Amino acid sequence: MLIELSQVSKVYNQGRANEVRALSGIDLTVEQGSMVCLKGPSGSGKSTLLAIIGCIFPPTSGRAVIAERQLARLPDRFLTLHRRETIGFIFQRFNILPELTVLENIALPLLPLGVTPKERKLRAHELLERFGISHRAQFPAGQISGGELQRVAIARALINNQPIILADEPTAHLDTNLSREFMAIMQQLKAAGKTIVIASHDPLVFEHPAIDRTVTILDGRIHVP
Amino acid sequence: MARHNLEKQLSILDFALSSLWRHRMKSLSVLLVFAAVIFLLASFQMVTQALSDKAKQVLAHTPEITLQKMSAGRQESIPLAYGEQLAGIFGIRRVVPRIWGYYFDEVRLANYTVMGLEVNEMPEGGRLGATLAKGVMPGPADEAQGRVVVGQSIKKTMDLAGRTTFSLFRPDLSLKPFEISGEFSPDTDILTNDLIVMNVADARDLFGIPAGLVTDLCVYVANPKEIETIAKKISEALPSVRVLTRSQIQKTYQVVFGWRSGFGSICLLAALAAFVILAWDKASGLSPEERREIAILKVLGWETSDILAVRSRESVIVSGLACIVGMTAAYIHVVYFDAALFRPVLMGWSVLRPDLHLLPRLAAGDILLILAFTVIPYLAATVIPAWRSATVPADSALGG
Numbered sequence: 001m002l003i004e005l006s007q008v009s010k011v012y013n014q015g016r017a018n019e020v021r022a023l024s025g026i027d028l029t030v031e032q033g034s035m036v037c038l039k040g041p042s043g044s045g046k047s048t049l050l051a052i053i054g055c056i057f058p059p060t061s062g063r064a065v066i067a068e069r070q071l072a073r074l075p076d077r078f079l080t081l082h083r084r085e086t087i088g089f090i091f092q093r094f095n096i097l098p099e100l101t102v103l104e105n106i107a108l109p110l111l112p113l114g115v116t117p118k119e120r121k122l123r124a125h126e127l128l129e130r131f132g133i134s135h136r137a138q139f140p141a142g143q144i145s146g147g148e149l150q151r152v153a154i155a156r157a158l159i160n161n162q163p164i165i166l167a168d169e170p171t172a173h174l175d176t177n178l179s180r181e182f183m184a185i186m187q188q189l190k191a192a193g194k195t196i197v198i199a200s201h202d203p204l205v206f207e208h209p210a211i212d213r214t215v216t217i218l219d220g221r222i223h224v225p
Numbered sequence: 226m227a228r229h230n231l232e233k234q235l236s237i238l239d240f241a242l243s244s245l246w247r248h249r250m251k252s253l254s255v256l257l258v259f260a261a262v263i264f265l266l267a268s269f270q271m272v273t274q275a276l277s278d279k280a281k282q283v284l285a286h287t288p289e290i291t292l293q294k295m296s297a298g299r300q301e302s303i304p305l306a307y308g309e310q311l312a313g314i315f316g317i318r319r320v321v322p323r324i325w326g327y328y329f330d331e332v333r334l335a336n337y338t339v340m341g342l343e344v345n346e347m348p349e350g351g352r353l354g355a356t357l358a359k360g361v362m363p364g365p366a367d368e369a370q371g372r373v374v375v376g377q378s379i380k381k382t383m384d385l386a387g388r389t390t391f392s393l394f395r396p397d398l399s400l401k402p403f404e405i406s407g408e409f410s411p412d413t414d415i416l417t418n419d420l421i422v423m424n425v426a427d428a429r430d431l432f433g434i435p436a437g438l439v440t441d442l443c444v445y446v447a448n449p450k451e452i453e454t455i456a457k458k459i460s461e462a463l464p465s466v467r468v469l470t471r472s473q474i475q476k477t478y479q480v481v482f483g484w485r486s487g488f489g490s491i492c493l494l495a496a497l498a499a500f501v502i503l504a505w506d507k508a509s510g511l512s513p514e515e516r517r518e519i520a521i522l523k524v525l526g527w528e529t530s531d532i533l534a535v536r537s538r539e540s541v542i543v544s545g546l547a548c549i550v551g552m553t554a555a556y557i558h559v560v561y562f563d564a565a566l567f568r569p570v571l572m573g574w575s576v577l578r579p580d581l582h583l584l585p586r587l588a589a590g591d592i593l594l595i596l597a598f599t600v601i602p603y604l605a606a607t608v609i610p611a612w613r614s615a616t617v618p619a620d621s622a623l624g625g
Contacts, residue, residue, distance in 0.1 A: 047620070048620075051619075051620045054524070056523075056524060056619045056620050057618075057619075057620065076529075077528060077529075080523070080526060080527075080528045080529075081526075081528075083524075083526055084525075084526030089524050089525065091521070091524075095517070095521045097247075097518060097521070099243075099246075099247040100243065100247075104243070108522065108525055109525040109526050110236075111233075111236040111237065111239075111240055111527075111531075112233060112236070112237070112526065112527050112528065112531040113233070113526075114229040114230060114231075114232040114233035114236070115232065115236075116232050117236075117239075156525070160526070
């Protein structure tokens, strides 16, 4: 298993007046090369679960093992290093820095790794070619279309060749065609061996044939119908 | 490994530069204020140093010891006979009389410094010729009656045009005519700008000082190492006389410039403090876009230390640029505009302001001092906000 969560819970501001229990008793396993959708309404805990799987923070309790590393035992710095090697993120609205060029955006995860500019450019161009947007390499990211932006975000998630791709509400601001196109790319990545977890409440995503399993989250718990 | 680290540092520097460009209005506003503070401090330091250097250079021609008679705490004329009483002190080369006074020109509302010297009697009198732009120093009384050497502003103030003669009033309001035989070099403006030099007899006549009296006696010694010892012996021999050594006069000038510079520095420190507060405010006020950007970078695998490194590089780049801009502007201000902003503070009380052309000197120590007063407070003021911005939680880049 590439992702193993057992009795995972997350409490924000623990012990304070504004304490919030975001997740309770989550058990989830994801096999390598599979595509899982986390479904649920806004505020249900999908993003928190995604943050734990994405090694952004460890769970408050329970056991989370991501790519053979138990998160609770990792200090913050090692969580970052592990995330860097293991996880590729695709954000809601894609979170591209609009003033940077398309190429600079894609190469952003490589900057703190000490990769040479030549190597960064080479790797970014390979992905731009793969997603058919190489002609936009030197464009400011704020000036490209929504569909191109989506491909830039996917390219950025793949630049370090991480085995796990996490996507947080990726189709929330896309039209139907672009949402279908997004899922088609995810299907290709799954076929290439990537493990993909998508948090979404968009039927185009959770009903897509490439999705192996849909997990419903309600009030911080896995909902079993 | 070293190459890997170098690449990482270069990448972070590159990103810091592009980040400054992306937030260019904010960066530019901090840079301009920072450069202005450095400009003020550096200008002040350069002018003070240049004036001190110039004063030191010109004061090299002053006598080793100057004697002035004091009575009831005030200076009064000193009898020439006092010089004869010093004959027994071994090491005194020569005692030369001098009359030093001020003449207020009521027509032009200007104050002139008048100095009566016996140039031929002064051991290094011949070297005074080097301070002249043209002409010669006045000779002894019998040869050069009425001949004077004037500072650069005198001719302009008296509006002499092409004439070389002018007259001044004696105390009995009779006119005493003078002829200009030379002009001091503009390089000596700080001390000679408002100066009229004549022989002692002419000065005595102009001020109505009785025969046998002068304002000062200038004592020249054979061995400069013995100045302090001889000064002590003179004090013992003539208890009513104030004994001033050249080094004491130089120190007085240094203290005067130091005091003026210190006064100015205190005023500038207030500006510096205001700037540090501005820097803190600008650095700590993260916009939602900036917070989002930091969160995105952290999710993408940037460590807190990487973000902090970017912020630190930004501060260092802003500081470096502000230093270059501020110091260059200060140099131009001093050299090409003769420190127009600080002239009233630093040039003193004279009605005839010296028309100085300053050559700024900025030693390594001065640069370090300016950096210590500007860059270090700036970096200190931005490091905590930088750390706070670097600790923006990564999950704030994710949706709800």
